[in-house]
Amino acid sequence: MPELPEVETICRSLSELIRGQRVARVEILERRLRVPIPTDFPRGLQHRALMGVSRRGKFIVVELNEGWCWVIHLGMSGKLVFHLKPEPRVKHDHVVVTFESGAELTLHDPRRFGLSLVMTRSELQQWPPIAALGLDPWAGCVDGKELYRLIHRSRRRIYHLLLDQRMICGLGNIYVNEILFRTGVRPSRRGLRMSRDLADRLAQTIPLVLDEAIAGRGTSFSDYRDGMDQEGDFQNHLSIYDREGQNCVACSSTVKRTRLGGRSAFYCPTCQT
DNA sequence: CCCCTATCCTGAGGGC
DNA sequence: TGCCCTCAGGATAGGG
Numbered sequence: 001m002p003e004l005p006e007v008e009t010i011c012r013s014l015s016e017l018i019r020g021q022r023v024a025r026v027e028i029l030e031r032r033l034r035v036p037i038p039t040d041f042p043r044g045l046q047h048r049a050l051m052g053v054s055r056r057g058k059f060i061v062v063e064l065n066e067g068w069c070w071v072i073h074l075g076m077s078g079k080l081v082f083h084l085k086p087e088p089r090v091k092h093d094h095v096v097v098t099f100e101s102g103a104e105l106t107l108h109d110p111r112r113f114g115l116s117l118v119m120t121r122s123e124l125q126q127w128p129p130i131a132a133l134g135l136d137p138w139a140g141c142v143d144g145k146e147l148y149r150l151i152h153r154s155r156r157r158i159y160h161l162l163l164d165q166r167m168i169c170g171l172g173n174i175y176v177n178e179i180l181f182r183t184g185v186r187p188s189r190r191g192l193r194m195s196r197d198l199a200d201r202l203a204q205t206i207p208l209v210l211d212e213a214i215a216g217r218g219t220s221f222s223d224y225r226d227g228m229d230q231e232g233d234f235q236n237h238l239s240i241y242d243r244e245g246q247n248c249v250a251c252s253s254t255v256k257r258t259r260l261g262g263r264s265a266f267y268c269p270t271c272q273t
Numbered sequence: 274c275c276c277c278t279a280t281c282c283t284g285a286g287g288g289c
Numbered sequence: 290t291g292c293c294c295t296c297a298g299g300a301t302a303g304g305g
Contacts, residue, residue, distance in 0.1 A: 001298070034281065034300075058299080076298055077283075092283085111282045113299060129300085156275070165300080173298065222285090222297085261277070263298065 002074040004138060004170030005213035006224050006232065007060060010080055011053045014105075014227035017082045018050045018062070021099040030094040034075060035115040037095065044118030045070060045097060057133045057169030067121050071130075075113025077223040081106050110223065133169040137206045138214075142168060144200030151199065154191030158202075159260050161191050168206075174219055174241045177266050179209050181240035186272045187265035188258065212237065240266045 002010065026042035051063040060080065062070040072080060083104045089096065095107040095116055107116055124130055134150075135141040150168075151161050161167055162176045171179070180187050183205045185198060194202070218224055218232030221242070225231060239249045244257035248268040258265050 003299095032281095073299085075282090075300085109282095110284070111298090113282065154275090160276095163299090262279095264296095 001076050001172055001174065001221065002078065002218070002224055003058060003172035003175050004055070005175070005210055005216075005234070006218035006226075007055050007058050007074070007170070008138070008214050009218045009232065010074075010227045011055050011060060013230070014080065014082055015053045017103075017227065018105065019052060020049060021101060021103060021105075022049045023047060023097055024100045025098040027096040027098075028094065029089065029096070030092075030112070033094065033109065033112050033115050034073075035117065037116055041095075041116070041118055044068060055170075056130055057136070057165055058172070059130065061124065063121075064118075068118060069121055069124055071115075071117050071119065071124060071127075072107065073115045073129075075109060075111060075115075077111040078107065078109035078114040079223065079225050079229070080227060081108065081225065081229045082227050132166050134165060134167040135169070137168045137170060138210045140207070142203055142206060144196065144203040147203045148194070148196050148199035151191035151194055152196075156191055157187060157260060158185060158189045158191060158194060159187035159263075159265050163263075170210075171206075173263055173265075174221065174238070175209060175213065177241045178213075178239060179205050181266075181268065181272060182209060184272055186267050187260055240268065242266065 023045045026045050028037055031037035048064040048068060051065060054061050058073060060072040064070060085102065086104055092110040093106050093108050097105045119127065154161060159176055162171050183202045213219060213234045216232055216234035216237060217226060219234040220231035221235050240255060243255045243266060246255050248255055248271060251270045253268050253270040256267055256269055
């Protein structure tokens with residue numbers, strides 16, 4: 001489940017490898033992703049050079065020459081992996097891009113919740129999923145004042161507010177759980193019940209947790225791998241996610257799980273109020 | 274506006 | 290060993 005730290009790690013691991021590579025061939029093995037891959041997708045990539053890789057929330061944007069870009073979302077189980085030499089195709093490889101150098105970049109996504117599109121840079125800015133994204137919580141955009149403004153009038157639960165990509169973009173279930181644990185706030189707490197002081201603490205905690213996760217090259221809870229197919233390490237440093245029934249790392253109370261809007265939220269009944 | 278649910282999908286894991 | 294069931298959840302759509 002690639003969230004901001006995983007997507008950031010993928011961008012970093014790929015950026016040097018793909019810069020300057022020119023597309024020789026595009027193979028689509030399966031176009032039925034969450035958003036179907038358009039028929040003219042290969043034409044958009046064909047013969048173009050890759051200039052760099054960046055991130056918008058959980059979207060990966062591969063910059064191409066002539067003002068085009070390749071936009072990818074990895075959904076739940078997606079991987080974008082670079083190989084210097086051709087690799088045998090395996091089940092759930094959906095897009096394979098071969099470069100003039102002979103290297104390959106493969107989009108692999110068992111659950112097919114991802115997407116892969118080519119559009120111009122100006123189309124990308126207008127594209128609703130990108131245009132609707134809120135502030136990036138890692139680029140230093142979110143301070144306590146800003147966060148307070150976003151949440152303090154809302155009846156919605158803080159867990160849902162943090163998962164809402166229109167508010168803040170890039171957080172998913174694992175990091176929202178970790179962030180709320182570190183802040184000492186229960187996932188079920190309403191935005192209305194957040195004080196300015198708590199908003200400050202939340203705003204401080206968010207980049208802290210994301211920094212640690214990026215330093216650990218992401219969380220390989222199940223499918224996640226970086227652009228070189230390497231696992232991350234942060235699953236070994238999770239404090240609360242998926243720890244139902246285990247002792248809290250801070251106070252030894254039993255970690256609880258609750259379902260919030262169909263998602264699992266984990267919390268310590270003692271540390272989080 | 275907000276909440277809840279269903280939808281897409283595969284693989285893992287539990288029960289029998 | 291194998292079958293069936295449930296669960297995992299990011300984004301989105303639709304009903305209340």
